[in-house]
Amino acid sequence: METTNGALNRKLRMALAGGGQGSFIGRVHATAAILDNRAELVAGALSSNPEKAKASAPSYDIQPDRAYGSIDELVAAETKLSADRRIDFVTVATPNHTHFPIAKAAVEAGFNVICDKPMTFDMKEAEELQKLVEKSGVVFAVSHNYTGYPLVRQVRDMVLNGELGEVQAIRSNYIQGWLRTKLEDSDQKQAKWRTDPKQSGAAGCFGDIATHAYNLGRYMTGLLPDKVSCTLKTFEKGRPLDDYGVAVIQMENGGLMTVTASQVSHGRENDAFIEVDGTKGSIQWRQEEPNVLVVRQNGEPHKLYTRNGGPYLSGISTASSRLPSGHPEAFFEAFANIYRFAYDAMAARATGEKFETKNTIYPNVYDGVEGMYFIQQCVASSKEGGAWLPLKHASARK
């Protein structure tokens, strides 16, 4: 809760697309976006159903005249508003198949965007979106929120600083259990769209969570992939998309990455868990206990780095922290860290300063493209019986 938009000297104004009743991630975005008091939620297109969109507005404290029935309506109206009222950015928190048209409309109108992941419905949309963003010059972040955890950023800095030596192996897992039964046959909105190929895209589990695991490995290490062999499974009968899978990835430097994801592991909650092995050290981090990072070196005591634990941490890691160590931070705060660093860029853009677009602290449109490429190639590899397919995308950042 700190208005530190610097030279901009005012809060950023946010519009939310998605977030109507039954939404999970819309509420998360809305909470995270204002956690530091650097933004206010002033407009919304909360549902694809215009009536529901209006009805949902009060619970977000959005005034009726800015509760729009569609993204087009929103863009049209906000564009006409005076500069001191108009929104600065749109958060896209809808089911996957509508990410692209919403983001496109916002980007083309010159609004910054925070887009949920996977970034689009398919690869074609992703690459088009990349071009649109490059053309428009807006700030574009993708909410691979786990990269917002301070100790995840710590690992990224350790790799960059050479503290782990050359990275050779990554094991990134994301294990859940909530789709163990066919929850989609009930009224559960989350289960419904996430298992529907028309809304979710080519992959289920792999689009929803393996992308996070892959992104986490890429974000932490900067290691570029070469090719992937993937095996997807649908363990819950009658489900049209995968709910389990393993991808083996050859890295350009000769290293090996494994991505494992499950939505059908009984009682497992949201267990994103990653291990990275370098020639000089190894790390281990688990999303469900995010305030601790295990760092190891042969012959030394194992070390537990704690969030905001001291001067041994990197500047970015500490800057991603709000509380003293021992006062745990968690999911919302990590999510808010995506916003925090995107806001820096938005404020810079608004005041005409330069800002980084590729090697950003927050995941960006290039990471979004990579995520879509990962999904596309994994699904294709699995269909071809685990054939090795290329995985390095031209626009991938190191």
Add this chain to the structure above:
Amino acid sequence: METTNGALNRKLRMALAGGGQGSFIGRVHATAAILDNRAELVAGALSSNPEKAKASAPSYDIQPDRAYGSIDELVAAETKLSADRRIDFVTVATPNHTHFPIAKAAVEAGFNVICDKPMTFDMKEAEELQKLVEKSGVVFAVSHNYTGYPLVRQVRDMVLNGELGEVQAIRSNYIQGWLRTKLEDSDQKQAKWRTDPKQSGAAGCFGDIATHAYNLGRYMTGLLPDKVSCTLKTFEKGRPLDDYGVAVIQMENGGLMTVTASQVSHGRENDAFIEVDGTKGSIQWRQEEPNVLVVRQNGEPHKLYTRNGGPYLSGISTASSRLPSGHPEAFFEAFANIYRFAYDAMAARATGEKFETKNTIYPNVYDGVEGMYFIQQCVASSKEGGAWLPLKHASARK
């Protein structure tokens, strides 16, 4: 982020006392108070230094005309404002010795209060404040924030439901290390006032954190104390207040509670850790890993209850949760839960409905009195070489 102040149908308006530069807890209050979007921070008396008070306002997004130089100024001005602009409550987040005058001024003016702990400077103030609150009928919460954790509330409900049988033993610890050196000799504002008897009161470590540990045991179990024997230590030479101590407490039902607190244990961060033994079951909970509660019964597998983990949890525990299990919540969210349930009472008061004042989900003025009594009796017992002194206060709730 959800405006659910029910029939009140608007956000509550907050004023913050304290929170100027170098403050830790003021910022925490401000962040937690708006997490659910049920309140907005509109006024402040951010520092006892009027200039600093004004200067700090922008970082809280408080308009200059409502950035007051003192609580008296604040109360006078806000009282004159129209009902649709006037604040609903004052959060008191100043050093201990000013809690009372600020809270008194707010309460007497009819404003609700969220007061940091320990509630006052001494017992006399505490008992006077209790009377003032009773007379005024305002909502008064004390931020023993650890009671806001969903799984702490789960334990309270388990005890109330008899799931643990009769409680016989409580071991409540709060272990920190940050005052291992004489940090107060540096510029560290937190260390300075917390080790200064003129600002902190009769106790150091025991006032600052043992009160939390004691409150946690009392809150979880409802067990009433009978008498206490306490031994306080000052391990860092030259420090005028205790930085370590143990209190042994005989409970009215024959049970035994132990409270241990330290500020001088190397590398320990904020380790509030409690174990409760009942005739039918036992529990274990640790603030640094707040999303897990260990529940045990002889002959059974140990059970890990996870926050929002399923229908086996109590209604209040689940209602204190914002995210699905596995998406960790932490310190801010627990803090916000104190506000969440106090807001329910404030909204009720504002719309003329009845609301509970004693057996509240949030810690209240009676808990504040008990906390002060605990400090007073512990300090006195320690001075008398650990003599047993009465600990049950007339106004304690069960």
Add this chain to the structure above:
Amino acid sequence: METTNGALNRKLRMALAGGGQGSFIGRVHATAAILDNRAELVAGALSSNPEKAKASAPSYDIQPDRAYGSIDELVAAETKLSADRRIDFVTVATPNHTHFPIAKAAVEAGFNVICDKPMTFDMKEAEELQKLVEKSGVVFAVSHNYTGYPLVRQVRDMVLNGELGEVQAIRSNYIQGWLRTKLEDSDQKQAKWRTDPKQSGAAGCFGDIATHAYNLGRYMTGLLPDKVSCTLKTFEKGRPLDDYGVAVIQMENGGLMTVTASQVSHGRENDAFIEVDGTKGSIQWRQEEPNVLVVRQNGEPHKLYTRNGGPYLSGISTASSRLPSGHPEAFFEAFANIYRFAYDAMAARATGEKFETKNTIYPNVYDGVEGMYFIQQCVASSKEGGAWLPLKHASARK
């Protein structure tokens, strides 16, 4: 420490092959074999170097006349001894390339065998050994020692009882770091032979530890494999064998198993870690904290089963335990459990009773064959770029 060889009514007599200076596993066998006082070590062929063999005998308390210079000498001499002095079994704890000739000599002479893993140098030897064992009727155990942990056996029983439903996914990992540097260039005997293809066989890391991980998954679940795709890596330059790898295994029932093993993960000690997902429940077990098993079901608290923790455990699990729960047991005791159940079979054989040879509690010659097949097919698959190769062996047990 309990002589319970039943009707046999005497201790079993053991000979040790291997275990000379610098040996690790020989000493472990010798310690585990007598833990329950059901056997005594009376003879040895402790080294392939006859002088060293003699010299090592006193440290095992073996009398000079039974400290043989070779397995042939041992077999010849022991065969001539009277039945009340002659050894009952030979433990083979030498480098891999000598397992077969030693085991063969013992088996053909009618002695029972406890053989270290991997069982032989290659597949041909393994299949021949199987035939020899079948022909001779001796008790033959392979020391996949992790199957000796009481809670591993608990999982096996839970799967057999249907408590986990149908098993669909297994993730079995074995992560070490000791070969992160080229330790084999030093005098370290363990590193030397384990990285030498002439002594170790076709695989390094995968022969040494991935076999354990694979066996653990097979033992726990009884699920039969169909085919495997494997990627092996040598991350330490100049090492002739793999030191890292991943195998993806399609199971006959449509399930998926992943085996990951590393010897180059900094600071990792002996981290055999397995997760099993069934339609009714899931489990998680870690060798470094072997006294706890995590069992989960959606909507229920997570459960921690503790070794010997109560009547909720299976009979075999409890029978594999020596101490009350909370008094931790570990590596030696698990190793001794391989012996404990093999001794039952040896005692039965000695007294002419029938005994199970295939679905044994301890890993047997068929498991040994499967382990060798796993190594062979993984190495072949990796050479063919991860091609899918058959993995089900004709003699595999369910």
Add this chain to the structure above:
Amino acid sequence: METTNGALNRKLRMALAGGGQGSFIGRVHATAAILDNRAELVAGALSSNPEKAKASAPSYDIQPDRAYGSIDELVAAETKLSADRRIDFVTVATPNHTHFPIAKAAVEAGFNVICDKPMTFDMKEAEELQKLVEKSGVVFAVSHNYTGYPLVRQVRDMVLNGELGEVQAIRSNYIQGWLRTKLEDSDQKQAKWRTDPKQSGAAGCFGDIATHAYNLGRYMTGLLPDKVSCTLKTFEKGRPLDDYGVAVIQMENGGLMTVTASQVSHGRENDAFIEVDGTKGSIQWRQEEPNVLVVRQNGEPHKLYTRNGGPYLSGISTASSRLPSGHPEAFFEAFANIYRFAYDAMAARATGEKFETKNTIYPNVYDGVEGMYFIQQCVASSKEGGAWLPLKHASARK
């Protein structure tokens, strides 16, 4: 399993007193004593019931002619045996009230003794035993077995080396749950004698396990006690001895130690847990996860020392280890470490070398005396309502 009795050049010969049917600790001693193959169990007085004594012998592999009906018989017969057959030491593993007469008989006959704890029935016996030991010059160890854990010894060495600075606070807990119900009303032999003042002595829980917790704090830190205030509770109605209690101990150097013990905490197994705070660092160790020691310093990452984890460990810690790190060791091995270092002394005595008697690695008769003094003073303090009583015994070692 290594005969390393040095110049003695033979195994030590052991007699076991106690260990008949229903015994727990007798079997543990017998197993631990031979783990390293430095001793053999050759004689016994396994029960106070002569018939049962004889009947129990075979399960220990003791020959009938050395299965004695009483300690007197044992001492008389063994004394007459030739030096090359006669026992070297007697392990006393009987209920507490018979420790003294048995130990006395053995000591007076010149046999070394390993005595279970608490050492005697009362203080008078303890002091007499000390004198007898001093007079006879035998090796006398008391099986405070938790001091045998390698990482406990590591802490001791760290304190001795000054790595933790001056120790100021110790929190030592031992929490069990097995006596939550009146198990002694059943046939459970362990519960029966441990809750019977005639067999157990003046204290129940405090004699059985708080003595361990106290000893652990004393052993690790060498800090001398000044005085104690103790509160004992009997939570299970009708039980004649305490089953819960807290002791607050003022240390001579101004530090504070707290000992908490429970036998009535549901589901708690054998949770000996200790924290030590020094001016330069702090440690945390837990018996149920004995292969890890947490070491902390402000501003540094927390460190996990692992058993046998590397050159950062002390020589004694490493010498108390049998397996590489990651291959867990546990209760039996720690118990065997008491024997291992006592054997060194016994071998020295047998060959006429000098050996340390006071500052031994293993707990000795002086620690036994201190343990009894702790029990006596705690019980007395509790009876006087927690009065401060002296706790430093003249013969305490630093």
